[in-house]
Amino acid sequence: MNPTDGAAPSLRLEELSVERAGRTVVHEVSLEIPPGEVTTLLGANGAGKSTLVLAIAGILRASAGKVLFGEQDLTRSRPERIRAAGVAVVPEGRRMLHDLTVEDNLRVATYALSRQDARDGVEYAHELFPRLEARQGALARSLSGGEQQMLVLAQALVSRPKVMVVDELSLGLAPIVVKGLVPTLEEVAAAGVGILLIEQFAHVALGLARKAYVLEGGHIRYAGSAEELKRRPELLHSAYLTGEQTTDAAGRD
Numbered sequence: 410m411n412p413t414d415g416a417a418p419s420l421r422l423e424e425l426s427v428e429r430a431g432r433t434v435v436h437e438v439s440l441e442i443p444p445g446e447v448t449t450l451l452g453a454n455g456a457g458k459s460t461l462v463l464a465i466a467g468i469l470r471a472s473a474g475k476v477l478f479g480e481q482d483l484t485r486s487r488p489e490r491i492r493a494a495g496v497a498v499v500p501e502g503r504r505m506l507h508d509l510t511v512e513d514n515l516r517v518a519t520y521a522l523s524r525q526d527a528r529d530g531v532e533y534a535h536e537l538f539p540r541l542e543a544r545q546g547a548l549a550r551s552l553s554g555g556e557q558q559m560l561v562l563a564q565a566l567v568s569r570p571k572v573m574v575v576d577e578l579s580l581g582l583a584p585i586v587v588k589g590l591v592p593t594l595e596e597v598a599a600a601g602v603g604i605l606l607i608e609q610f611a612h613v614a615l616g617l618a619r620k621a622y623v624l625e626g627g628h629i630r631y632a633g634s635a636e637e638l639k640r641r642p643e644l645l646h647s648a649y650l651t652g653e654q655t656t657d658a659a660g661r662d
Contacts, residue, residue: 417444417571418479425474436627442603449614452624466498495571507550518564530567555586
């Protein structure tokens with residue numbers, strides 16, 4: 410089942426600035442998330458990555474610049490309009506309804522869909538994550554960290570988005586668990602979804618992504634191919650990495 414209907418446009422940020430507590434945290438950021446591939450955003454703690462994610466989701470308002478999805482201007486739109494446009498955001502922290510079952514968490518995520526689309530969306534999530542189907546009666550709080558990450562990804566995917574923004578896929582997870590999630594992201598991208606991956610393990614992100622951006626102090630310091638960034642680790646070092654941290658990018662903002 411293809412989660413997209415026809416060719417999707419790119420999601421573009423044009424000179425986007427975002428303030429928090431009266432201070433500009435993100436400065437005139439421009440980037441593009443094309444359909445059918447993974448794009449990654451790397452940066453140190455406090456670089457502004459999660460602030461940028463919340464602005465894309467409509468949870469924080471941009472103070473300047475634009476969020477464009479094809480011909481649609483989503484700047485300062487409410488979160489529900491952004492989701493309806495086909496942009497799904499998975500914020501850091503594995504946010505779910507811990508006292509509900511896996512099945513109920515997925516049903517809640519389909520609240521805005523028709524009955525048929527909801528059924529199709531849950532079926533698609535089960536295809537991507539068979540483990541969730543096997544544990545659909547379990548309470549979300551009883552799941553392992555990896556299963557919880559599957560659940561929040563599935564909650565985003567049940568609406569069959571055209572763009573998915575994933576903040577800190579591997580936070581708190583063992584490398585072997587993260588390795589198990591990678592093929593799913595590749596499958597989703599291959600189906601036509603544009604993915605922006607904010608990731609603490611640089612080698613994972615750069616192995617998945619075609620294009621990479623490095624955010625430093627709220628400014629884009631690098632925009633280019635992921636392959637070039639792998640060949641030039643000094644570009645990452647200059648932003649936030651030292652020594653053996655080259656494969657373990659920094660965590661949350």
